Amino acid sequence: MIENGKKVPQVTVKRLSRYLRVLEHFSEQGYETISSEELANELHVKPSQLRKDLAYFGEFGTRGMGYSVSKLAEVLRKILGLHRQWAIAIIGVGNLGTALLRYKGLNEKGFRVAALFDDDPEKVGSARSGIHIYHVDNLANVVKEKNIQIVILTVPAPAARAAAEAVIKAGIKSILNFAPVSIKTGPEITCLQVDIASELKILSHYLAGQDVSGGKDGKVAIPG
Amino acid sequence: MIENGKKVPQVTVKRLSRYLRVLEHFSEQGYETISSEELANELHVKPSQLRKDLAYFGEFGTRGMGYSVSKLAEVLRKILGLHRQWAIAIIGVGNLGTALLRYKGLNEKGFRVAALFDDDPEKVGSARSGIHIYHVDNLANVVKEKNIQIVILTVPAPAARAAAEAVIKAGIKSILNFAPVSIKTGPEITCLQVDIASELKILSHYLAGQDVSGGKDGKVAIPG
Numbered sequence: 001m002i003e004n005g006k007k008v009p010q011v012t013v014k015r016l017s018r019y020l021r022v023l024e025h026f027s028e029q030g031y032e033t034i035s036s037e038e039l040a041n042e043l044h045v046k047p048s049q050l051r052k053d054l055a056y057f058g059e060f061g062t063r064g065m066g067y068s069v070s071k072l073a074e075v076l077r078k079i080l081g082l083h084r085q086w087a088i089a090i091i092g093v094g095n096l097g098t099a100l101l102r103y104k105g106l107n108e109k110g111f112r113v114a115a116l117f118d119d120d121p122e123k124v125g126s127a128r129s130g131i132h133i134y135h136v137d138n139l140a141n142v143v144k145e146k147n148i149q150i151v152i153l154t155v156p157a158p159a160a161r162a163a164a165e166a167v168i169k170a171g172i173k174s175i176l177n178f179a180p181v182s183i184k185t186g187p188e189i190t191c192l193q194v195d196i197a198s199e200l201k202i203l204s205h206y207l208a209g210q211d212v213s214g215g216k217d218g219k220v221a222i223p224g
Numbered sequence: 225m226i227e228n229g230k231k232v233p234q235v236t237v238k239r240l241s242r243y244l245r246v247l248e249h250f251s252e253q254g255y256e257t258i259s260s261e262e263l264a265n266e267l268h269v270k271p272s273q274l275r276k277d278l279a280y281f282g283e284f285g286t287r288g289m290g291y292s293v294s295k296l297a298e299v300l301r302k303i304l305g306l307h308r309q310w311a312i313a314i315i316g317v318g319n320l321g322t323a324l325l326r327y328k329g330l331n332e333k334g335f336r337v338a339a340l341f342d343d344d345p346e347k348v349g350s351a352r353s354g355i356h357i358y359h360v361d362n363l364a365n366v367v368k369e370k371n372i373q374i375v376i377l378t379v380p381a382p383a384a385r386a387a388a389e390a391v392i393k394a395g396i397k398s399i400l401n402f403a404p405v406s407i408k409t410g411p412e413i414t415c416l417q418v419d420i421a422s423e424l425k426i427l428s429h430y431l432a433g434q435d436v437s438g439g440k441d442g443k444v445a446i447p448g
Contacts, residue, residue: 150428
């Protein structure tokens with residue numbers, strides 16, 4: 001998942017978004033304060049991990065009082081850049097692109113799908129869920145016109161690298177790549193990869209470990 | 225992404241699947257050997273990281289000779305449990321479930337979608353891409369009958385926890401969860417979460433860092 005090194009580790013940022021989700025849930029339930037233990041337990045992390053994650057950004061909470069649910073949520077929203085709205089473009093309007101377009105998480109507060117791109121003449125010029133499909137050749141213009149800052153790549157693997165190059169050339173700094181292809185970017189670009197095939201292989205690794213006899217310490221025998 | 229602690233870290237297993245992809249690519253190109261530098265460079269990791277990752281499983285390569293592409297690929301396939309085929313069920317035949325069903329990575333060597341589940345009476349009994357849609361109430365029976373070992377959860381967030389409970393009750397040990405809900409499982413279950421909203425928040429965090437003025441060391445100011 002991690003493509004580029006950044007000051008705050010991506011795993012930490014990821015946990016921050018989960019803390020925020022829990023805080024929003026507690027807020028809806030009417031809670032005003034929450035202890036680090038309660039918040040950490042909800043996400044199966046250690047309270048010390050939670051405190052370490054928050055320490056990147058300053059001092060929070062009052063000793064013996066816990067956190068203010070609304071204040072900590074507000075801080076996390078700011079840290080996560082959710083105090084403003086980001087325009088997203090999806091490149092590749094196939095099954096996955098269409099599913100993502102309709103995915104709730106993509107239309108949460110803070111994000112808005114502003115344009116779709118494809119190179120299929122039958123799709124270009126039409127709309128999905130009210131969002132226009134542009135030809136990929138118009139990427140740079142549309143990115144500028146619609147102030148797009150996040151691109152989701154759902155093109156087939158063979159097209160992914162060329163698409164990523166065009167995206168970077170258009171000035172995009174944030175890419176979420178669903179193609180099973182590693183994309184080389186400079187340090188100023190954040191490229192996250194959602195690699196579903198890779199996730200499945202993690203599952204099959206642990207499954208195999210359950211019914212394949214391994215050596216000592218869980219090591220497997222290696223041929224020659 | 226990490227829900228459960230296991231002997232070999234999930235990040236390592238994830239890299240193994242990426243090494244395998246590179247090796248298969250090199251194999252197709254006719255290469256017989258590859259150095260740790262070449263293999264590591266393809267994935268933008270340090271050669272020392274590659275050697276450390278492989279060291280979990282034994283000794284590989286010959287000093288000064290590099291790795292045998294075909295042998296290392298074979299070992300990685302075995303470590304990743306790809307020497308056999310795993311039957312997958314997708315629960316939730318909405319846009320995302322349908323997209324995944326047609327996703328190439330889900331039908332790679334080693335995996336096969338064997339059953340779909342939904343609770344919508346209009347969907348139950350029909351088929352998508354030739355795969356039958358069963359009612360979720362029949363989960364336990366179908367899991368047993370079709371020897372399903374991996375479940376992909378693409379149900380809406382409010383339904384995710386109940387679905388996960390039913391899945392675990394049916395004896396499934398491996399879950400790939402796309403619902404934005406943290407699922408509590410015992411240590412014998414591997415539950416990976418693909419959290420797209422969370423990935424977007426990582427991107428917006430780094431974007432916000434580029435145009436919001438932070439304090440020293442990239443810290444942001446925290447309200448009282």
